[in-house]
Amino acid sequence: MREYINGNEAVAQAVRLARVEVVAAYPITPQSPVVEEIAAQIARGELDAEYIRVESEHAALTACYGAAVTGMRVFTATSSQGLAYMFEMLHYVSGSRVPVVMAVANRGLAAPWTIWADHQDSIACRDTGWIQLYVETAQEALDTCLQAYRIAECPEVLTPVMVCLDGYVLSHTEEIVEIPAQEVVDAFLPPYKPREVVEPERPLVFGVGAGPDIYPAFKQAQQAAMDRARDVICRVDEEFYRIFGRRYGGLVVPYRCQGAEVVLVTLGATMGTVREVVDRLRQEGRRVGALRLRALRPFPAEELRRVLAGTRVVAVLDRNCSFGYEGAVCTEVKAALLGLEKPPAVAGFILGLGGQDIRQADIEDIFRRCLAASSGAVHQVAAAQS
Amino acid sequence: MKITELPEEELVYGSFACAGCGGILAVRLALKVLGPRTVIVTTPSCLLGVTTFYPQLAFKVPCVNVTFPSTAAAVSGVATGLKRRGREDVHVLGVAGDGGTVDIGLQALSGAIERGHNFIFLCYDNEAYMNTGVQRSSSTPQGARTTTTPVGLRGKGEDRAKKDMMRIVAAHDIPYAATASIGYPQDYLRKVHKAKETKGPAYIHVLAPCPPGWGYPSHLTVHLARLAVQTGQWPLAEYEKGRLTQKKIDNPRPIEEYWSLQARFAHLLS
Numbered sequence: 001m002r003e004y005i006n007g008n009e010a011v012a013q014a015v016r017l018a019r020v021e022v023v024a025a026y027p028i029t030p031q032s033p034v035v036e037e038i039a040a041q042i043a044r045g046e047l048d049a050e051y052i053r054v055e056s057e058h059a060a061l062t063a064c065y066g067a068a069v070t071g072m073r074v075f076t077a078t079s080s081q082g083l084a085y086m087f088e089m090l091h092y093v094s095g096s097r098v099p100v101v102m103a104v105a106n107r108g109l110a111a112p113w114t115i116w117a118d119h120q121d122s123i124a125c126r127d128t129g130w131i132q133l134y135v136e137t138a139q140e141a142l143d144t145c146l147q148a149y150r151i152a153e154c155p156e157v158l159t160p161v162m163v164c165l166d167g168y169v170l171s172h173t174e175e176i177v178e179i180p181a182q183e184v185v186d187a188f189l190p191p192y193k194p195r196e197v198v199e200p201e202r203p204l205v206f207g208v209g210a211g212p213d214i215y216p217a218f219k220q221a222q223q224a225a226m227d228r229a230r231d232v233i234c235r236v237d238e239e240f241y242r243i244f245g246r247r248y249g250g251l252v253v254p255y256r257c258q259g260a261e262v263v264l265v266t267l268g269a270t271m272g273t274v275r276e277v278v279d280r281l282r283q284e285g286r287r288v289g290a291l292r293l294r295a296l297r298p299f300p301a302e303e304l305r306r307v308l309a310g311t312r313v314v315a316v317l318d319r320n321c322s323f324g325y326e327g328a329v330c331t332e333v334k335a336a337l338l339g340l341e342k343p344p345a346v347a348g349f350i351l352g353l354g355g356q357d358i359r360q361a362d363i364e365d366i367f368r369r370c371l372a373a374s375s376g377a378v379h380q381v382a383a384a385q386s
Numbered sequence: 387m388k389i390t391e392l393p394e395e396e397l398v399y400g401s402f403a404c405a406g407c408g409g410i411l412a413v414r415l416a417l418k419v420l421g422p423r424t425v426i427v428t429t430p431s432c433l434l435g436v437t438t439f440y441p442q443l444a445f446k447v448p449c450v451n452v453t454f455p456s457t458a459a460a461v462s463g464v465a466t467g468l469k470r471r472g473r474e475d476v477h478v479l480g481v482a483g484d485g486g487t488v489d490i491g492l493q494a495l496s497g498a499i500e501r502g503h504n505f506i507f508l509c510y511d512n513e514a515y516m517n518t519g520v521q522r523s524s525s526t527p528q529g530a531r532t533t534t535t536p537v538g539l540r541g542k543g544e545d546r547a548k549k550d551m552m553r554i555v556a557a558h559d560i561p562y563a564a565t566a567s568i569g570y571p572q573d574y575l576r577k578v579h580k581a582k583e584t585k586g587p588a589y590i591h592v593l594a595p596c597p598p599g600w601g602y603p604s605h606l607t608v609h610l611a612r613l614a615v616q617t618g619q620w621p622l623a624e625y626e627k628g629r630l631t632q633k634k635i636d637n638p639r640p641i642e643e644y645w646s647l648q649a650r651f652a653h654l655l656s
Contacts, residue, residue: 022466050466055497059459062452062494066427068465069450070471074463088453198448198464200423200476207451209430209439 001179001185007170009167010138010177011103011163012037014145016047017185018101021072024052024063029081029115030167031105035077057082061089061100068098069206071197073149079167080107087128093160094129094222096207099192100160101145102130105171106268106319108354116355117167119267123296123320123328129222131161131229132296134267138204139177140248141165143240146189147188150236153192154320156228166269166319168355180244182360188243226298233295234331251293253302254307256282262370263308265333266317270358274317274326277363288367293329308337311344313370317363319352326350347373389572392418401444402436406596406604407656408611409433409510411568413481416508416590419578419593420477422447425468427461428481429454429491432517432596433510455490457482458498458507477582478505484525485515487591488549498556499587506581507587509551512596520599524549527619530650537653555589556625563589569611573622573633580626593620601649610647617644 005013011034015023023042025035041047054060062072078086083104093100108118120165122132131151135141141163143149148161165171170386196204209217234250242248253271257263264274271292281288291307293300308314314337318327325331330348337343349366352358397417403410409432417424428434434451437444445539452460459479468476480498482491487509495507513519514532520532526544531537535544555563562584566574574592581588595611607631614620619641622633645651 021470022463024463050470051464051499052462054459054462055493055500058453058456059462059494059497062456062459063463063466065452066450066460066465067467068463070464070467070473072467072470089456092453198425198450198468200425200447203443203448205438205443205447205449205451208441208443209434209451211439214440 001181002176002247003179004174005138005177006033006172006174007141007165008033008105008172009037009186010142011145011165012041013179014142015075016041017180017182018073018075018146018149018189019191020047020049020075022052022064022067022074024054024060024067024074025061025077026054026057026078026082028057028079030107030171031077031079031082031103033171034103034105040244057085058089061093061102062302063088064100065089065093065098067218068100069096069198071192071194073192074100075102077103077105079105080109080121083184084109087125090125090128090130092207095218097148097225098160099158101148101152102144102160102162103141104162104164105167106164107167112241113355115167117169118319118355119164120320122162122164122355125162125327126297129159130297131226131371132164133161133294134164134296135170136253136271136292138170138173138175139246142169142177142179143244143246144248146185147236148239148248149189149192151229151232154232155195156349157225157232157286159222159225159229164268169269184243188240220295230298230300237251248294251295252303253294255290255292257289257291257307257311259287260311261287262313262315262367263289263291263311264315264317264363264366265291265293265329267296267319267329270317270319270352273358273360274363277360277367278310281364281367286367286371288371296329299332299336304333304336308344309340313373314344315366315370316348317366318348318350321350321353388497389402389575393421395422397422397424398437398444399446400442404597404604406597406607408568408596408607409512410436411607412508412510412592412594415568415571415575416479416578417447417542419575420479420506420582423475424477424479424480425450425464426481427452427457427464429457431483431486433454433481433483435517437484454486456494457486457491458494461505461507462498462501462503465505469504474504480505480507482509484509484511484513485523488525488551489523496558499555499560499589502586504586506590509589509591510594511591512594514547516596516599516600517576518599525551529654531653532650543653548567551591552623552625556630560589560625561586565593565621565623566590567593567611567620567622569593569608569615570622577624599650602647606647611642613639613644613647617641617642
């Protein structure tokens, strides 16, 4: 069935199709329509789930954790300050290896106070042990939420997943979305069967204390699970393709990168604008391409190296800033490319903070500056961050 | 419930608690009433530090550990999940000290009571943040010396009155709430039993003296827990069916008797 819906509604449809059993959520702009729509689905009898109307985002994620340890498939969603408020619980959930799935409608952080899109909120949570997938369209938001449960619940992974969609640009913009039939989703996503649950008959601890002798082993196990998640994300995407006929490329989404001299790397919905510019410049005979990082954690360093080897300049467009340095994605891309024999120069650009429009002209300007720069002059380009 | 009816079975076994720990006694007695069909939800507190350090599990029931502010939020999730699994025969017991209850955990507790989940919340009150080294909480009694309310030229110990948690939880129209003291185990066990029988949220606030925090020899724990009641420092109260009742203390004993046994009040008598 095809419907004209926005990103938030697409996420709510995925929650219904995933047969989520417990939802605990606190509304925040621009995420609120997700939790409103889920409440409406339950009220209409379309989704058989418990809805815990918590008093805060901190409690939302905590209640999800509590329900998940009893074996429930759980969901929550948030944005910006709400995600910041969840911060300490993010670590608890990932460290306890509980497969929570959360949608983040990306939004800038105060101060100054803002409700509009950028990636500062989820980027600030890069190191919380969550898998982070960034989507480009409402369709991908729906499909990725379904994939997220498969990834998170996979015994090799057992790691929570954040599905990040740009606030307003995706959360509130409508597009035609294919909504799969329940029986098809059921075939792709069987009920959650955890190995360990809270059961009085079989005492165990979730969130145990650990001394210096054993703490590193827990963290190594988490890191190993993240490493395994790379394959699982790709595998799940392929399986999704076989059933639904749609796939997203797993970890990275390259666009016209073959033979490209300059490639622009970015996250999220901006890629749509970037594609248009790439097409136009290619028509002019400019050798440009683009690459969207679908997964930021685990970071697809090998895939990046494979696609970007032979590129002269890599431009990174960040919708965040690691204050005192540069855009966080830029740093990550640089680090990944160091593994190459002849690494391309990397130029960082910060655009679109707090909902600032990213126009085709801005993207074109980045491409032209990078094309014009001789290898030696790229550092100037990097210094001239917009 | 009579003490002679208590099961022999211990659901807390081999903990690292200090000798004379009032907190572990409060939890141990509560579990004897609640029985093995219980799930404990708690925070990185004294209790957790002495019961669940990998690979140790001193509880013979499952334990879910969570961040400091959110014991009651995790309780909400666990209670909801168990209900959905048809395990309504399982008691969900949230346990936190006074810090995790009356201070950082208050918001989550308020939310969980207001939503009406089926759970028991046990606050074991040792009247300061004991696990971090005896800093004041809003449950520290007026006049007490702690490491953040020191006594000196300008310091006179804690200068605020103890927060009245019973009135706070009662204002939520909670089905059942009570204060208790480990010095009066029969009264305490009866209240835990009532909480166990209550449908919806129940709250028990039990006084649990702390030898290193209060500064007294460990064999005096029960004695001090009784003296606190007998000197009128710790009322034994119950809130049910919208009514708050309090056990009257005839001829209260002089407060000096209570203070003189504890280093935290020594400056008040000198």
